[in-house]
Amino acid sequence: MIQFVILGGGYGGTTVIHELFKGHIPSDVQITLVDRMPFQSLKTEYYALAAGTASDHELRVPFPHYAELQIKYGEISTLDLNNRLIHFTEGDPLPYDQLVIALGCTDKYHNIQGAQQNSCSIQSFAAVRNTYMKLNNSKPYSNINIVGGGLSGVELAAELRESRPDLNITIIDRGSRVLSAFPPKVSGYVTNWFNEHEVRTLPYVSITSLEPDLIYYGADTIPTDVTVWTAGIQPAPLVQQMDVRKDPQGRILLNEYHQIPNYPEIFVCGDCASLPFAPSAQAAEGQGYQIAQITSALWRGETPKLSSIKLKGTLGSLGKKAGFGLMGMTQVTGRVPRILKSGVLWMSKHHIG
Numbered sequence: 001m002i003q004f005v006i007l008g009g010g011y012g013g014t015t016v017i018h019e020l021f022k023g024h025i026p027s028d029v030q031i032t033l034v035d036r037m038p039f040q041s042l043k044t045e046y047y048a049l050a051a052g053t054a055s056d057h058e059l060r061v062p063f064p065h066y067a068e069l070q071i072k073y074g075e076i077s078t079l080d081l082n083n084r085l086i087h088f089t090e091g092d093p094l095p096y097d098q099l100v101i102a103l104g105c106t107d108k109y110h111n112i113q114g115a116q117q118n119s120c121s122i123q124s125f126a127a128v129r130n131t132y133m134k135l136n137n138s139k140p141y142s143n144i145n146i147v148g149g150g151l152s153g154v155e156l157a158a159e160l161r162e163s164r165p166d167l168n169i170t171i172i173d174r175g176s177r178v179l180s181a182f183p184p185k186v187s188g189y190v191t192n193w194f195n196e197h198e199v200r201t202l203p204y205v206s207i208t209s210l211e212p213d214l215i216y217y218g219a220d221t222i223p224t225d226v227t228v229w230t231a232g233i234q235p236a237p238l239v240q241q242m243d244v245r246k247d248p249q250g251r252i253l254l255n256e257y258h259q260i261p262n263y264p265e266i267f268v269c270g271d272c273a274s275l276p277f278a279p280s281a282q283a284a285e286g287q288g289y290q291i292a293q294i295t296s297a298l299w300r301g302e303t304p305k306l307s308s309i310k311l312k313g314t315l316g317s318l319g320k321k322a323g324f325g326l327m328g329m330t331q332v333t334g335r336v337p338r339i340l341k342s343g344v345l346w347m348s349k350h351h352i353g
Contacts, residue, residue: 002029003095004295005086007076007238008102009035009063010043011281012269015288016100016295017064023296025068032070034086034094037125039063043104044281046122047152050131050228051159053320059125076103076238081263098265100291101252103239105271105279108232114210115147119229122152134226140166145215145224147207148231149173150181151316154190156228161197162319170200172215172222173231177203179324181278182314182331186324189333193318233279235272247274257294257304258287267291282311315341 006013017033025031039060048054063071074088086094107123109115120134121127135144144160146153149171157171171178171194178194178201179187194201208216215222234240234250244260245253251274252260258273260266269291270284277283286309297304313327315337323338325331332340 002026002097003032004029004098004100005032005034005094005096006100006102007034007086008100008104008270009033009037009040010102010104010270010284011040012284012288012291013100013102014040014061014064015285016102016269016292017066017069019289019292020295021064021066021069023292026299029299030070031068032072032094033063034072034074034076035063036073036075038073041125046125046128047156047159050120050122050128050135050156051163052132052136053159053163056125056129079238079242081242081244081266084265096265098267098295100267100269101239101272102269102284102288103236103272105233105235106237107229108234109229110232112207112209115207115229118210118212119147119227121229122156123233131228135160135228136164138164138167138226141168142225143168143223144170145222145227146171147173147215147227147229149175149178149201149203150230151179151314153228153230154178155317156230157194157199158197158318158322161199168200169198170202170222172202172205172207174206175203177201179316182324182326186326186331186333190316190318190324193322233271239268239272249274251275256306258291267294277309277311280311280314282314283309286311315344317341 006016039062042059045059049056049059074091076086077089078087084096107121120131122131144167146157153171157169161169177187179190205217213224215224247253252268252272253274254268255261258267269287271279275283290306294304313325315325317323317338323341324333325337
């Protein structure tokens, strides 16, 4: 019996499962999903849970249900690549013949003193629940500082502004503007929205250390009641421990079939994979679709044939009524991208697209 194991039931892992079960699975193949939680969580919407505008129940999606699919819950401690064993903090190890690593990411603190200890995270369901409690238990006029002016920081700041108009919200970024990965027009639209809604943006701030009530940058300080970290990500700790070739961001270098070259029985999907584009749910789903195609071809004894992954674009929200995005070369701002993002979320919940 071939043991095909998928580590992580996020966007990439669940896509692999759905695509495999659309086709023929040989009778001698057992597919097993491993996750520490009993549901998929919609990570792209964690900002809304943190801001208190969505409940955790709204962000849970049941795992794929197929009679032949096995699901094992547990916390993975180590991977034995040579003996093809997955070790858990509790219970017996799980052997595999083929493996998909789709474990997502965690925060990257850039070696800034006190950053991990004195800031909140929105990178896991458990962490975002804790962030929700701290933000929504904050007294009126509290100083809320969001470190990082990328997509996550911007969406959180906007959603929190609509949820808690009484708070003093600031986005801190070391660059010249928020959303530096987007064209200036989109970034300018978002900055104007923040100005109109009294969200302060602080550019050119390179943080040197964090304390519970102070943010240090050089000789200057910023008072803070709650600090939320959205200033970078890195692969999950398990991937950080793996002794394989990686890119400068710590993501695993792969061949054209999303396999680790020295371990071709292992596929890597999503935030843990070194790809020619930024990590995203859409990229993870595109990879997941291809990994399922490759696996099915290998089971049939055929050579996989792939086309390049094409991303449709990026959408972001500014509360419930406005948004922004980049669709190919087209820049979109206003109500339309917010409506489009709501449609994408609905499709994610129903495993469509």
